[in-house]
Amino acid sequence: MKNKPTIRLSFLLFLFVFTANSVKGAEPPLVMTLTDVVIANAQITLETAAALQIKSSLRFPGQVKLNTEKVAQVVPRLSGVVTEIRKTLGDLVKKNEVIVIIESRELANAKSDYIEALNRLEFAKVSFEREEALLKQKISAKEDYLASRQAMQEAELGKQVTKHTLLALGLRPADISALVIVPKGKERRIIFSEQSLTRYALRAPVDGLVIEKNLTLGAAVDEKTPLFVLADRSSVWVDARVLAKDLNRLKVGQKARVTSKNAGLGVAAEVIYIGSRFDEKTQMGMVRLEIQNPLENTKRQWRPGLFVTVDLSQEPVAARVAVSVDAIQLIGDSTVLFVQIGKDFEVRPVTLGLSDGRKVEILEGLSAGEQVVTRNSFVIKAEWLNQGGELPASESAAGGPQ
Numbered sequence: 001m002k003n004k005p006t007i008r009l010s011f012l013l014f015l016f017v018f019t020a021n022s023v024k025g026a027e028p029p030l031v032m033t034l035t036d037v038v039i040a041n042a043q044i045t046l047e048t049a050a051a052l053q054i055k056s057s058l059r060f061p062g063q064v065k066l067n068t069e070k071v072a073q074v075v076p077r078l079s080g081v082v083t084e085i086r087k088t089l090g091d092l093v094k095k096n097e098v099i100v101i102i103e104s105r106e107l108a109n110a111k112s113d114y115i116e117a118l119n120r121l122e123f124a125k126v127s128f129e130r131e132e133a134l135l136k137q138k139i140s141a142k143e144d145y146l147a148s149r150q151a152m153q154e155a156e157l158g159k160q161v162t163k164h165t166l167l168a169l170g171l172r173p174a175d176i177s178a179l180v181i182v183p184k185g186k187e188r189r190i191i192f193s194e195q196s197l198t199r200y201a202l203r204a205p206v207d208g209l210v211i212e213k214n215l216t217l218g219a220a221v222d223e224k225t226p227l228f229v230l231a232d233r234s235s236v237w238v239d240a241r242v243l244a245k246d247l248n249r250l251k252v253g254q255k256a257r258v259t260s261k262n263a264g265l266g267v268a269a270e271v272i273y274i275g276s277r278f279d280e281k282t283q284m285g286m287v288r289l290e291i292q293n294p295l296e297n298t299k300r301q302w303r304p305g306l307f308v309t310v311d312l313s314q315e316p317v318a319a320r321v322a323v324s325v326d327a328i329q330l331i332g333d334s335t336v337l338f339v340q341i342g343k344d345f346e347v348r349p350v351t352l353g354l355s356d357g358r359k360v361e362i363l364e365g366l367s368a369g370e371q372v373v374t375r376n377s378f379v380i381k382a383e384w385l386n387q388g389g390e391l392p393a394s395e396s397a398a399g400g401p402q
Contacts, residue, residue: 031344032384042383045375046340049366052322056314056354058249060287062240062258064306067290070232072206077170079222080104080200082215089213093204093230096172100202100215100227108197110169111179114162117155118180124148124155170202208232236302238269238289240310247285249314250274256289256312265301267291269310317354319361324374328352328360329381337366338373338380345373345380 034042084101087093131148134140166176208230215227238258242250252271259266268291275286289310293302327337331347339346353361366372373380 030347031341032347032380032387033344034380034383038383042376042379044373044377044380046371047324047327047374049321049323049362049370049372050368052319052359052361053316054319054322054354054356054359054361055316056356058242058246058310058312058314060240060242060246060310060312062238062287062289062308062310064291064302064304064308065237065239066211066231066233066304067235067237070206070208070235071211072204072208072230072232073226074099074202074204074228074230075223075226076102076200076202076221077168077223078102078104078106078110078200079220080106080198082217082219082221082227085215085217087210087213087228089210091210093208093210095205095207096203098201099204102200102202102221103198104200105198107169107200110162110165111197114159114166114176115180117159117162121152121155121159124152128152170200175201202227204228204230206230206232233293233302236291236293236304237272238291238308238310240287240289241279241282241284242287244278244283244285247274247278247287250287250312254312256310258289258291258308258310260306260308263301263306267302271312314354317361319353319359321362321366321368322359323362323366323372325355325358325360327372327374327377329377331381331384336381337362338377338384339366340371340373347384348372 080102081104082100083103085099086101087099093099128145128148128151131140131145135142135145163176167173209232210228211231212229213227214225215221221227250271252274254271256269256271257266258269269289271287272290273286273288278285287310291302323337329336329338334349335352337348337350339348348365350365351363353363355361
């Protein structure tokens with residue numbers, strides 16, 4: 001009876017050790033021993049993990065778009081009928097070049113009003129000069145002089161109003177001056193030019209390429225009808241969709257490289273806009289870059305709709321621990337390294353940081369100075385899997401190169 005407490009204590013100690021060993025034994029081993037023959041045949045290479053400056057880059061797809069700030073719609077400022085079309089799709093036009101002729105009754109009325117205003121002004125000037133001379137000779141009353149001066153000022157105002165109406169309709173000052181001929185010398189009279197009062201020459205507002213044409217001969221048009229769309233392609237945009245985790249690493253003014261493998265093109269670009277919203281479904285944001293597209297250098301081959309690849313360099317980051325990307329392997333959902341400890345190899349779950357394509361930052365799971373397998377690390381992975389190795393859930397570490 002005196003030995004019962006001792007027996008009970010021994011049994012509890014045995015149960016504790018057995019339970020602890022059972023729990024510990026439930027985890028698969030993370031260390032693998034390989035023979036010298038296997039190591040030699042694998043032709044593996046070891047690398048020492050160390051601190052490193054990593055200059056990472058982002059790569060994402062994009063598409064060339066028109067620079068909408070350099071797209072112009074050509075709209076007549078009055079109604080009429082198209083009588084001549086001088087440009088078509090794909091034509092290059094210069095600013096102020098005539099691209100279509102319209103016959104317009106509205107324009108004829110406006111021109112007639114201007115010419116009539118000129119005649120009234122000329123008559124008012126003659127009357128004023130006569131009254132002024134008579135007043136100096138004390139032949140005419142001052143009231144007649146003041147009335148003639150007021151009439152001349154009103155005629156001048158009428159001329160300015162009708163002139164600005166023509167300017168608002170798109171006529172140039174030279175076009176307005178060509179409406180009448182004022183002979184030199186003492187003879188004071190207005191002579192009509194032979195220019196048609198109904199003829200309206202619609203001019204290109206900018207240099208550009210005709211990318212849209214919406215008219216035919218004889219068509220009735222008005223100020224609500226865009227007849228042409230012109231695009232200045234001296235610069236174009238590239239719109240790209242970027243993951244949320246990468247969007248915050250971008251800034252306006254950053255330099256990038258845009259390439260098209262299919263077209264065999266490559267050019268420098270600059271970030272000009274970063275979207276302020278994410279797509280609710282894809283959780284991606286929009287980034288816009290600008291490409292200079294001069295005619296003499298590239299024949300403007302960066303055409304809207306072309307799919308491209310954007311490579312954007314980042315500022316160097318001081319990585320506390322970094323290894324070659326060849327050392328990284330995936331087992332299940334875990335990113336792992338194979339770390340050499342003596343003659344053994346430990347499967348080490350790690351969390352990755354930035355990568356420049358050659359080196360990758362290790363945020364967690366590895367210390368500087370440790371030896372990791374780089375070349376042929378996949379052979380070690382295959383041997384691990386052949387031996388039935390797997391990772392416990394608690395050892396898994398997420399992360400991919402950023």
